[in-house]
Amino acid sequence: MSIKLVILKSGETIITDAKELxxxxxxxxxxxxxxxxxxxxxPILLSEEKESSDGEVQISLSPWILLTADDKxxxxxxxxxxxxxxxxxxxxxxxxxxxxxxxx
Numbered sequence: 001m002s003i004k005l006v007i008l009k010s011g012e013t014i015i016t017d018a019k020e021l022x023x024x025x026x027x028x029x030x031x032x033x034x035x036x037x038x039x040x041x042x043p044i045l046l047s048e049e050k051e052s053s054d055g056e057v058q059i060s061l062s063p064w065i066l067l068t069a070d071d072k073x074x075x076x077x078x079x080x081x082x083x084x085x086x087x088x089x090x091x092x093x094x095x096x097x098x099x100x101x102x103x104x
Contacts, residue, residue: 002017002019003015003016003091003094003095004016004017004018004084004085005038005083005084005085005086005090006018006030006032006075006080006082006083007080007081007083007084008075008079008080008081009078009079009081012037013037014035014036014037014038015035015036015038015061015086015090015094016032016033016034016035016036017032017033017034017100018031018032018033018083019031019033021074028076028077029074029075029076029077030074030075030077031072031073032072032073032074032075033071033072034071034098034100035063035064035065035073036061036062036063036064036098037062037063037064038060038061038090039059039060039061039062040057040059040060041058042057042058043056059090059093061094
């Protein structure tokens with residue numbers, strides 16, 4: 001499984017097993033397998049001295065399109081801004097959520 005983080009034109013961050021869709025030797029889109037939307041925020045800890053700035057963030061994963069039973073969703077290339085490798089801890093979180101093994 002090749003787990004990737006994909007940033008879409010909509011601004012959404014998606015974690016998925018992304019496969020290229022190729023037509024006539026040209027990538028025309030990607031097939032997202034079990035895509036989940038990644039949402040994150042930095043926890044706010046207030047103290048009398050100052051805010052916490054230890055760099056930790058809270059991450060949540062939820063199915064990208066809630067009202068579908070489809071596991072595989074095609075996405076055209078013109079909707080993709082970039083594709084990157086996620087941190088290992090995020091890969092493991094996704095793997096646990098969708099019930100798949102992750103390559104280490």
